[in-house]
Amino acid sequence: MKRSKVWDAVFLAPCIFALIMVVLIPFVQGVSFSLTDWNGVRSEIHYVGFDNYKDMFNSVEFLYSFRITLLYTLINVIMVNIVAFLLALLVTSRVRGKNLYRAAFFVPNLIGGIVLGYTWQFMFNDFFTAIGKSLGIGWMSSSMIANKNLVLLAMSIVNTWQYAGYIMLIFVAGIQSTSQEVMEAATVDGASYIQRVVKILIPMIASSFTISLFLTITNSFKAFDLNVALTNGGPSMRFMGSVVKSSQLLALTIYNKSITSKELAKGQAMSVVFFLMLVVFSLLQVYISKKREVEA
Amino acid sequence: MRKFIATLLALVLALGLVPTMAEDLNITLFHNKVEIAEPLQAFAKLYSDKTEGVTVNIETLGGGADYSGNLTAKLTAESMPDIFVIEGDGDYKLWQEYVTDLSDEKWNEETTLAYKDPEGKVVGFPVSIEGFGLGYNVELLKKADVDPATLTTFTALKEAFEKIDGMKGELGLDSVVSMGASVAGGTWWVAGHHNFSIYLGGGLDFEDTSIIDMFNKGEIDEERLNDYAKYVQLLFQFSDREVTTNGTYDDQLAAFVNKKAAFIHQGNWIDPSLAKMNVDFEYDYISHPFNDKQEHKGLYLFAPSFYVVNSKNTPEKIQAAKDFLEFLVFSEEGADYMVNGAGMVPAFANVTLQPSGGFSKALVHANAEGGNHGVFFGKLPPGTGQDILAPIFDLFAQDPSDENMNYFIEDIKGAAKTVSEKQ
Numbered sequence: 001m002k003r004s005k006v007w008d009a010v011f012l013a014p015c016i017f018a019l020i021m022v023v024l025i026p027f028v029q030g031v032s033f034s035l036t037d038w039n040g041v042r043s044e045i046h047y048v049g050f051d052n053y054k055d056m057f058n059s060v061e062f063l064y065s066f067r068i069t070l071l072y073t074l075i076n077v078i079m080v081n082i083v084a085f086l087l088a089l090l091v092t093s094r095v096r097g098k099n100l101y102r103a104a105f106f107v108p109n110l111i112g113g114i115v116l117g118y119t120w121q122f123m124f125n126d127f128f129t130a131i132g133k134s135l136g137i138g139w140m141s142s143s144m145i146a147n148k149n150l151v152l153l154a155m156s157i158v159n160t161w162q163y164a165g166y167i168m169l170i171f172v173a174g175i176q177s178t179s180q181e182v183m184e185a186a187t188v189d190g191a192s193y194i195q196r197v198v199k200i201l202i203p204m205i206a207s208s209f210t211i212s213l214f215l216t217i218t219n220s221f222k223a224f225d226l227n228v229a230l231t232n233g234g235p236s237m238r239f240m241g242s243v244v245k246s247s248q249l250l251a252l253t254i255y256n257k258s259i260t261s262k263e264l265a266k267g268q269a270m271s272v273v274f275f276l277m278l279v280v281f282s283l284l285q286v287y288i289s290k291k292r293e294v295e296a
Numbered sequence: 297m298r299k300f301i302a303t304l305l306a307l308v309l310a311l312g313l314v315p316t317m318a319e320d321l322n323i324t325l326f327h328n329k330v331e332i333a334e335p336l337q338a339f340a341k342l343y344s345d346k347t348e349g350v351t352v353n354i355e356t357l358g359g360g361a362d363y364s365g366n367l368t369a370k371l372t373a374e375s376m377p378d379i380f381v382i383e384g385d386g387d388y389k390l391w392q393e394y395v396t397d398l399s400d401e402k403w404n405e406e407t408t409l410a411y412k413d414p415e416g417k418v419v420g421f422p423v424s425i426e427g428f429g430l431g432y433n434v435e436l437l438k439k440a441d442v443d444p445a446t447l448t449t450f451t452a453l454k455e456a457f458e459k460i461d462g463m464k465g466e467l468g469l470d471s472v473v474s475m476g477a478s479v480a481g482g483t484w485w486v487a488g489h490h491n492f493s494i495y496l497g498g499g500l501d502f503e504d505t506s507i508i509d510m511f512n513k514g515e516i517d518e519e520r521l522n523d524y525a526k527y528v529q530l531l532f533q534f535s536d537r538e539v540t541t542n543g544t545y546d547d548q549l550a551a552f553v554n555k556k557a558a559f560i561h562q563g564n565w566i567d568p569s570l571a572k573m574n575v576d577f578e579y580d581y582i583s584h585p586f587n588d589k590q591e592h593k594g595l596y597l598f599a600p601s602f603y604v605v606n607s608k609n610t611p612e613k614i615q616a617a618k619d620f621l622e623f624l625v626f627s628e629e630g631a632d633y634m635v636n637g638a639g640m641v642p643a644f645a646n647v648t649l650q651p652s653g654g655f656s657k658a659l660v661h662a663n664a665e666g667g668n669h670g671v672f673f674g675k676l677p678p679g680t681g682q683d684i685l686a687p688i689f690d691l692f693a694q695d696p697s698d699e700n701m702n703y704f705i706e707d708i709k710g711a712a713k714t715v716s717e718k719q
Contacts, residue, residue: 040368041390121480125542145480146542234479235541236691243687243707245479259365261679262390263718 027275033268040264052269060242062270065253068152072249073220075156080216081209083164088171089197102172105165113162117229120158121145124230145230148237148246155223155230155247162226163219167212174208175201210289217285221278224251250274320344320351323616326370326377328363328601329423330356331568335637342629343620350616364390364678378609378617381601382420384674388413395419396605396614403625406644409599420602421621424640427597427659427671428490428563429581436460436467436558436577447582448591450527457534460558467558471536474548474557477686477693481544484686486561487693489673491531492685493596494584495524495708497670502597508672514716516709520587525705527586528689531561532696540693549573567653568639581658595662598671599643677718684711 034052038045056062087105091098108116124145132140144154178201186196202209227233233245233252248256254274258267325340333356340352355377357363364387370376382388388395388411399418404410411420437444440463442456460472476483477491496508507517532540536557539547552560553573560566570579585592605617624630625644634642635649641659642649651657662668673681688707692700 039390041371041393043393143538143542146538231480232482233687234481234690235694236479236687238691238703242710243691245687245690255365256679256683259368260362261677261683262364262368263679 030268031272033265034272036265038265039262040258041262048265052266053273055266056269056273060240061244061248061253064239064244065248065250068247069221069250072152072156072223073217075152076159076220077213077216079156079160080163080167081212083160084167084212085171087164087168088175091168092172092175102168105168107165108162109166111162113225114229116158116162117226121230124154145247146235148235151231151235151247155226158226158230159220159223163216167216170208170212170215171205174205178204206289210286213285213289214282217281218278221274221281222251223249224255227252320349321612321616322351322353323379323613323620324353324355324377325379325603325620326355326357326367327381327423327603328357328361329565330358331565332638332640335633339624339629339633339637343623347619347623350619352620362682367391376606376608378606378613379603379620380606381423382411382604383601384411384672386674386676386678386680388419390678391604394604394606394608396607396618398605398618398621401618402622403644406625406646409643411599411602411604420604422599422643423601423603424599424634424638425597425643425659425663426563426565426600426641427595427662427668428561428655429583429595429658429662430473431552431560431562431579431581431655433552433555433558434578434580436469436555439467440558444580444582447585448593449585449588450523450530451588453585454530457530461534468555469558470551470556471539472534472557473531473559473561474551475531475535475540475561475693476543476545476548477532477540477689478542478544479686479690481542481547483543483545483548484690485681486548487528487689488681488685490563490596490671491528491561491689492681493671493673494527494586495521496672497596498524498584498586499590499592500669502668502670504670505672505675508675511712512675512677512715514713516712521705521708523587523589525701525708527584528692528704529696529698529701532693535693537693541690552579562655564639564641564653564655564659567651567656571639571653579654581655581662594666594668595659596671597659597663597668598674600671600674677715680711680715680718684714 035047035049036045037048087101091102091105095101111119125143129141129143132138132142144150182200182204183196186200191199227247227249231247233248233256235246236243237246238244250270251274254267254270257270258264325336327336329336333354336356337354340354344351357366363381367377367380376394380391380394382391382395392413395413397417397419398404398410398421401418401421403421404418407422409422409425410418411422413419432444434444437460440456440460442459447453447456457472460467460469464470464472476486477488478484496511497504500507507520510517536543536551539551539557543551548560548562549566549569550573551557552562553570553575555577581595583592583594584596603621605614605621607614609617624634625646631642631647631649634640634647635651639651639653639656641651641656641663651660685708688704688711691707692704
């Protein structure tokens with residue numbers, strides 16, 4: 001069988017078909033629904049122009065949700081990457097049983113977000129508080145996810161626990177692909193371990209950082225299942241004079257707007273803005289990181 | 297190559313044909329009462345075994361979960377159930393294209409609680425009568441020397457709460473009331489739906505919808521709201537903060553069953569759960585005495601949900617669904633399932649079995665007695681309870697101070713305004 005354009009097309013077809021069906025068409029539909037007043041069920045639809053977008057930027061719920069999504073992403077990106085990098089250093093060092101560690105750190109990533117959410121809800125509400133109470137540690141005897149100031153941090157802790165093992169693998173691959181000679185030469189020249197890591201290893205695996213940052217940013221922005229199961233948006237707090245759910249991230253806000261409150265068009269408008277925001281952040285981040293990468 | 301493809305296609309076609317041969321008519325009932333999932337499943341199986349050519353499948357969704365959202369998802373996935381649940385006007389408006397006219401069904405003669413569309417056609421089969429009041433532990437109140445019959449005004453209830461609160465150590469209580477208002481724990485509906493219904497219908501005649509009609513127009517009865525806010529404050533002040541703001545449904549029930557709370561804010565639907573948790577004391581209802589303007593004795597009764605038959609379906613399936621509902625009302629098995637299996641209070645006069653659960657018994661008694669109040673949260677637009685009211689209650693429950701009570705009042709007024717803009 002000779003390679004030809006026809007065969008190229010045949011092999012590409014399933015992928016393109018899927019992409020069109022589950023990405024392209026829904027995207028176009030979504031954008032057009034955001035310009036209507038559709039509730040998601042009715043067959044009657046009216047065109048309302050950009051009203052949904054105007055309402056959205058006046059909605060305290062949306063503004064708050066937008067803000068904490070950014071904050072959550074920031075906390076997450078820092079925590080996940082630092083923890084993952086440290087784990088990667090650990091499992092590539094000469095420590096005993098490193099293969100076991102590699103597997104163990106990766107396992108949480110295999111658990112689904114909903115299961116994880118309910119498990120950690122129990123940990124925060126019952127387990128940690130029980131320890132706190134029996135040892136008489138004040139700050140530990142009340143649940144972190146019942147405190148509006150700590151709930152985002154609690155979510156980040158769970159997310160880090162789950163996701164760091166996955167990012168660790170990317171760093172491990174990066175570290176293993178660097179040449180040992182450079183490191184050995186530096187050792188001979190008398191560079192300390194910290195110096196070697198900061199001055200040599202990190203620049204050499206900059207491409208791993210690009211990938212990891214990209215993955216953690218998009219992953220945190222899109223957080224949904226963990227959010228639903230762990231906090232469902234609670235506890236409530238007051239923001240700009242209105243009552244908002246203190247841990248309701250953007251994806252959950254969109255879901256509640258479109259599905260629970262049956263204002264699908266308004267939810268769609270939020271999704272479009274959400275999409276644009278993700279595109280901008282991702283491109284910006286890749287652009288900046290690429291500039292700093294060392295051609296190894 | 298061509299032959300191979302031809303064979304493959306033929307095979308696919310053949311496989312596609314196989315399951316359509318000689319198969320039962322499958323009827324799916326999708327409901328939202330996890331408490332009755334098991335008995336309902338058993339009843340459906342019994343009916344399927346008994347009825348040739350029809351299989352009834354039950355799909356269940358938990359109480360805190362978003363039923364309407366899941367139904368939308370099923371619609372989008374083109375797996376709309378044949379019988380589904382609506383909970384009132386809000387849902388009806390949403391799903392009106394999917395409901396079948398049930399006016400000619402025989403069971404209409406046995407009930408007054410069926411759901412009627414604005415033109416008066418019956419479209420919803422009342423699943424049960426449900427209701428709530430303020431549940432109490434008979435023994436604990438006796439020990440505390442509080443006579444529940446006297447707790448008919450706000451002042452009397454407040455005094456009783458204070459008295460019991462003072463005897464907490466002696467009685468082994470954590471708090472006086474077991475209340476739920478948690479967004480995180482999923483008990484928001486206790487406050488956002490049922491407690492708020494006290495504002496909407498408390499102390500009024502059974503069919504008096506004046507307050508809910510005003511609310512949907514963005515108007516508030518100030519005096520009533522002030523009284524109601526004080527009542528909410530009282531409940532929150534005398535409940536365990538952990539359970540109220542962060543507990544789950546199980547936590548709330550456990551506090552009552554384990555005698556850590558003397559009162560519970562829940563409906564008769566918890567009877568089967570209490571039995572399962574081995575409740576070993578007598579329990580009963582008082583009303584919700586939210587003000588001093590009258591003696592509060594009635595309970596809050598409603599048909600909380602209605603089965604509707606999906607109209608965008610084949611005539612055979614619609615008929616099979618109707619037959620299933622008829623069997624539910626007019627067979628001994630149906631009555632046994634409703635009363636003994638599910639612990640429900642049937643909405644049909646021909647069913648004479650008496651429920652065994654304490655709260656359900658109280659409802660049957662109250663229903664016979666009269667003087668009860670309607671429950672109107674179902675008349676709010678979709679998502680109001682969960683997205684607008686729930687966070688307001690959750691916030692107030694975190695710190696039920698006088699200052700926050702004023703905020704609560706303002707927030708409820710704001711909610712009315714938001715709701716009116718949605719209409």
